[in-house]
Amino acid sequence: MEIIDLKNVTKFYGNFKAVDSVSFSVEPGRIFGILGPNGAGKTSTIRMINYITVPDQGSITIEGKPVGRESQEHIGYLPEERGLYKKMKVGEQLLYLVQLKGLSKADAKRSIKYWLGRFEASDWINKHVHELSKGMQQKIQFIVTIAHDPDIYIFDEPFSGLDPINSELLKKVIIELRDKGKTIIFATHRMEQVEQMCDDIALFNRGKAILQGKLSDVKRSFGRNTVILEFDGDASFIDELENVRVNNRSTNFAEIRLLNGTSEQTILEKAVNNVKIRKFEFVQPSLNEIFISTVGEDNIKNNQLG
Amino acid sequence: MNLTKLFLIIKREYLTRLKSKTFIISTILAPIFILAMFLVPILMTNFGGSSNEQVIIVDHAGGVANHLVKLNPNRYINEKYASVDTLRSEVIHGQISGFIVITPKVVNGSEKPELVYSGNGGITFTQSVRSDLQTAIRDALLSKTNVNPDVKSIMERSIHLQTKKLTKSGEEKQNTDMLFVVGYFMAIGIYMAMFIYGSLIMRGVIEEKTSRIIEIMASSAKPFELLLGKVLGVGALGATQFLIWVVSISGITTFGAPFIVHALGGKSTSAVQSANSANMALQMPHIGAGLWIFFILFFVLGYLMYSALFAAVGSAADSETDVQQLTFPITIPIILPIMFLTSVTANPGSTFAVVTSMIPLFSPILMIARMAVSSVPLWQSLGSVVLMILTFLGLMWLSSRVYRVGILMYGKKPSFKEIAKWIRYN
Numbered sequence: 001m002e003i004i005d006l007k008n009v010t011k012f013y014g015n016f017k018a019v020d021s022v023s024f025s026v027e028p029g030r031i032f033g034i035l036g037p038n039g040a041g042k043t044s045t046i047r048m049i050n051y052i053t054v055p056d057q058g059s060i061t062i063e064g065k066p067v068g069r070e071s072q073e074h075i076g077y078l079p080e081e082r083g084l085y086k087k088m089k090v091g092e093q094l095l096y097l098v099q100l101k102g103l104s105k106a107d108a109k110r111s112i113k114y115w116l117g118r119f120e121a122s123d124w125i126n127k128h129v130h131e132l133s134k135g136m137q138q139k140i141q142f143i144v145t146i147a148h149d150p151d152i153y154i155f156d157e158p159f160s161g162l163d164p165i166n167s168e169l170l171k172k173v174i175i176e177l178r179d180k181g182k183t184i185i186f187a188t189h190r191m192e193q194v195e196q197m198c199d200d201i202a203l204f205n206r207g208k209a210i211l212q213g214k215l216s217d218v219k220r221s222f223g224r225n226t227v228i229l230e231f232d233g234d235a236s237f238i239d240e241l242e243n244v245r246v247n248n249r250s251t252n253f254a255e256i257r258l259l260n261g262t263s264e265q266t267i268l269e270k271a272v273n274n275v276k277i278r279k280f281e282f283v284q285p286s287l288n289e290i291f292i293s294t295v296g297e298d299n300i301k302n303n304q305l306g
Numbered sequence: 307m308n309l310t311k312l313f314l315i316i317k318r319e320y321l322t323r324l325k326s327k328t329f330i331i332s333t334i335l336a337p338i339f340i341l342a343m344f345l346v347p348i349l350m351t352n353f354g355g356s357s358n359e360q361v362i363i364v365d366h367a368g369g370v371a372n373h374l375v376k377l378n379p380n381r382y383i384n385e386k387y388a389s390v391d392t393l394r395s396e397v398i399h400g401q402i403s404g405f406i407v408i409t410p411k412v413v414n415g416s417e418k419p420e421l422v423y424s425g426n427g428g429i430t431f432t433q434s435v436r437s438d439l440q441t442a443i444r445d446a447l448l449s450k451t452n453v454n455p456d457v458k459s460i461m462e463r464s465i466h467l468q469t470k471k472l473t474k475s476g477e478e479k480q481n482t483d484m485l486f487v488v489g490y491f492m493a494i495g496i497y498m499a500m501f502i503y504g505s506l507i508m509r510g511v512i513e514e515k516t517s518r519i520i521e522i523m524a525s526s527a528k529p530f531e532l533l534l535g536k537v538l539g540v541g542a543l544g545a546t547q548f549l550i551w552v553v554s555i556s557g558i559t560t561f562g563a564p565f566i567v568h569a570l571g572g573k574s575t576s577a578v579q580s581a582n583s584a585n586m587a588l589q590m591p592h593i594g595a596g597l598w599i600f601f602i603l604f605f606v607l608g609y610l611m612y613s614a615l616f617a618a619v620g621s622a623a624d625s626e627t628d629v630q631q632l633t634f635p636i637t638i639p640i641i642l643p644i645m646f647l648t649s650v651t652a653n654p655g656s657t658f659a660v661v662t663s664m665i666p667l668f669s670p671i672l673m674i675a676r677m678a679v680s681s682v683p684l685w686q687s688l689g690s691v692v693l694m695i696l697t698f699l700g701l702m703w704l705s706s707r708v709y710r711v712g713i714l715m716y717g718k719k720p721s722f723k724e725i726a727k728w729i730r731y732n
Contacts, residue, residue: 013731014727047714050524050525051525052521052524052525052714053714069308069528072525072526075525077521077522077525079518079521079522079525081518081521081716082518082521083517083518083519083520083521083522084517084519085322085513085514085517085519086513086517087322087326088322096314096318097522097526099314100311100314100315100523100526100527101526144522
């Protein structure tokens with residue numbers, strides 16, 4: 001039984017179709033990735049799930065009921081554009097924002113105290129936000145997102161602008177929430193950050209969900225078509241390979257996508273003749289590769305149509 | 307509408323501003339500033355003013371000096387035989403303020419009288435000397451020529467106009483000049499309130515947008531609740547501030563004015579006179595309860611209408627720098643009535659005054675001014691209130707449509723055409 005369900009959702013801004021007949025559903029207790037380049041309609045979709053804006057066509061339900069004031073209180077939302085009231089004290093601000101999500105004052109206080117303790121931020125309660133460092137502000141922002149203990153969490157580009165310590169902290173919290181049975185939606189264009197975390201994905205391009213399903217199924221459907229090569233020596237032979245696309249290349253590393261039925265054996269032969277191989281692996285494509293090829297093909301198709 | 311959330315929003319908007327330094331400082335400084343506006347002229351007339359100016363009159367024509375001394379014995383001293391050179395050096399050394407030599411040619415008009423003075427005393431000093439001299443020369447001529455005593459008395463009579471305002475409840479013995487002052491004060495007070503609190507709202511909206519907190523707010527409450535909470539929270543702040551001012555200013559005038567008079571009293575008769583007249587200026591003329599009620603009503607409605615407009619502008623702006631261009635269309639209807647104020651109060655019953663004061667966006671300034679200086683028919687005053695309420699509701703609807711789209715638009719300044727489009731969005 002899905003917890004979030006979108007059916008043929010369409011959103012216009014003026015004449016611009018930001019979201020074009022998108023349908024997908026999110027199952028409870030899983031991490032769902034909304035992936036796509038900038039301007040693909042991710043944030044527009046998320047805003048509609050959050051009931052910040054409403055679709056022009058189609059429907060969005062959460063636990064079987066149309067989204068509305070009530071569903072807002074069951075969602076913890078970390079927007080891409082983050083911010084807090086600069087001139088308010090941390091404690092007052094958290095209390096205000098958490099109470100706005102429907103918690104009583106006492107419950108809000110208890111939860112805020114717990115999370116401030118968890119994030120080693122209890123000393124900041126009487127500080128103004130503008131006195132905090134950026135990293136500290138990010139921690140407060142997490143607490144705003146999660147302190148009302150919702151069932152659904154929506155993170156829009158959660159790792160952008162985070163320092164490594166806060167990145168790790170957020171990952172830990174997200175895994176912990178998932179283990180507690182909460183549902184999590186990610187929206188991002190940074191594939192490598194979510195690849196290890198997502199259970200399901202929907203790939204957006206130009207307002208449409210062009211690919212979706214379980215991440216493992218999606219990967220399997222692309223088959224083993226990628227060679228991971230680590231080597232010592234002159235890498236120039238890679239430039240001479242035909243019917244391949246090279247991703248993620250550095251001085252002694254290359255991720256090579258095989259196209260048009262090219263055999264991995266061809267690559268191996270060429271490599272043996274030119275360099276000293278340290279690692280040769282024949283694998284499923286990375287999410288990044290799937291993303292680039294799917295979006296690339298989609299754009300080519302659209303350009304031909306246009 | 308979720309009242310718990312609305313109340314939370316109002317509380318935050320009110321309390322964070324109440325505790326801000328800007329609010330505390332402006333609340334303290336404004337009465338001091340107003341007090342200074344009254345006190346400075348009093349002190350000026352006392353210490354730098356005409357009361358201590360001594361002018362020596364050297365009267366070669368005869369008769370004029372006596373009349374001058376009669377007019378103001380503190381100022382004019384008749385010294386027929388003083389030498390001009392001595393007087394010059396006395397002026398230079400500050401022993402006297404100035405002197406005038408009156409020759410027969412001055413009296414018959416073929417020569418202009420000359421006031422030689424130190425340059426202190428300002429325009430009020432020279433003006434009063436001019437009018438004194440004119441009266442004195444006229445009187446001197448009248449007494450020399452053998453005119454009919456009736457003509458003489460007509461010429462000498464100075465006219466003091468007394469004014470009475472006639473209303474249905476009877477004659478009010480009141481200085482109508484003071485009613486103009488009241489009308490102006492009320493109109494300017496509302497004007498400043500609309501501007502100051504309106505832009506406070508606008509800056510609040512822009513701050514939420516630029517700090518990006520708005521996305522969190524929009525996922526927690528309806529845009530309309532956010533907007534209304536802001537309008538009511540800042541409104542409560544404005545009411546608090548005005549209340550503090552009214553209480554402190556009436557306290558100052560009740561207890562402070564006699565103290566000022568006392569402090570200045572006894573120095574010279576004219577100092578007491580000017581202090582007394584200042585005391586009169588500080589004492590508000592009697593204002594009926596009806597006018598007060600309408601003042602509060604116009605104050606509140608004026609604030610509400612313009613706060614809706616300012617909030618819409620704030621939501622459309624992307625940064626403080628966009629504001630100037632976007633506020634332009636809404637500052638026009640605030641400034642226009644201030645420009646009409648003089649002609650409307652001078653002619654409160656004219657068609658122009660009636661029509662302009664009935665325009666809802668002008669009413670808060672013009673109708674209250676008309677009501678202060680004249681009796682406005684009830685259908686006009688109540689009619690303008692009804693029109694303002696309707697306008698407020700319309701503007702609030704319009705503003706909330708712009709607001710809900712505008713707050714989520716980052717990174718570009720919209721054109722007015724685009725803003726008009728937002729109103730039609732779903």
